[in-house]
Structure formats: C-alpha cells, structure tokens
Amino acid sequence: GNSVTQMEGPVTLSEEAFLTINCTYTATGYPSLFWYVQYPGEGLQLLLKATKADDKGSNKGFEATYRKETTSFHLEKGSVQVSDSAVYFCALSLGGGTGRRALTFGSGTRLQVQP
C-alpha cells in the first residue's frame, strides 16, 4: 500500500538554524508529494508541492525536491524563525480515479524554534 514515513520529533532548533525534516514514501505509481503545516489551533495548510520527479516545491523559504530514485521529499529551510514552530506533515496523492485523490499523510514532525 501507500505510505509516508517522517522523522520523529520534536525537532528543536535555535532561530536562524538550518532545518531538515526527512520524508520518504512508498507508493504504487507516480504520486504527487506535499508538505502541509499545522499551526496551533489552526487547520492544515498546504506549504508546498511537487508533482513529478526532480520538481522542486518552494514557499516561504521552505524547499523540497521530489527524488524518485530515493523515494524522498525532504523539507529544508535555510534559516528558521520562531514563527515556523508548528507540526509539519509530508503527504502523497496518486490522483486519478475515485478515491485515489485522497491524501496519505505521514505522522507529522513537531518543530520548536527557540529565540
């Protein structure tokens, strides 16, 4: 079946540190890949996406590259801020017919950024 594996958290960093959150996936077919962010008390928000191999998704200083050969989609940011503190979810979707557009999420990684 389809699955997403993320590094466990929490990840605790100082402000301006470099961030990497690892994500690997297993899928039948060629999925689209996503990173979602969940701030405290808020709904999930799409952070970035990539729809085919070697695509790079980017938004708000975050980047992730779709690596088909390693089935990975690691999230990176060069300099984190306190406001980036949230839970980050890697997800995939296969698209296509009925039900296949459902998102399959990883278990989430909590990021805590200290001033």
Added chain:
Amino acid sequence: ETGVTQSPTHLIKTRGQQVTLRCSSQSGHNTVSWYQQALGQGPQFIFQYYREEENGRGNFPPRFSGLQFPNYSSELNVNALELDDSALYLCASSLGTGDYEKLFFGSGTQLSVL
C-alpha cells in the same frame, strides 16, 4: 484564514453512542473530504463527497457514514462509538476532487469517547 468551519469544536460521548459532526465548506467548493487524526498521528482519509455523492472511501468501517447537502455542506456520522474513535476529525473542501492547491482544511472537531 480559510472559510471552512466545523462544529462543534469539542465533543464528549460515551461508548456505544452516535455522533454527528458538521462541516461548512468554503463558498463555491463542491467537494468535501473527511479525515481522522488520532493523537500524535497524521490524518487518515475517511471519505470524500463530490456533488452530494460519495467519491471514494478509506479503510473505515460502515458505521462511519456521511452526507453532503445541496449547498455542499457535509456531515460525518459515526454510530456505535468505540474508544478508538477518539480523535480530531478534519474536514477539507475544494473545488473539484484533485485541486490540492485550493484544498482548505477546517480546524477540526475534537471527539473524546469515554
């Protein structure tokens, strides 16, 4: 801020009871998906409704059922509640079934089953 609203925000039920959760989708959106997020886990897909018809279902038993109304709002019904049903239930709306860039999630309903 998204236009997806869910009610109630919190709910406490006892095992064996039935519960109805409600979702008001963003204006103009015709597709609603429901997800269950257990504590410390990622959301799991329950089902999706497109134009009032079920359009896909995850690995959840039939006691999880849903409805979508002509105004595209939606309900999630769970019968014969079990302790493991305790979770955050998320609703997400979109225009069309594969538009992830405009998939908006509500803040969820926290269900506790005692």
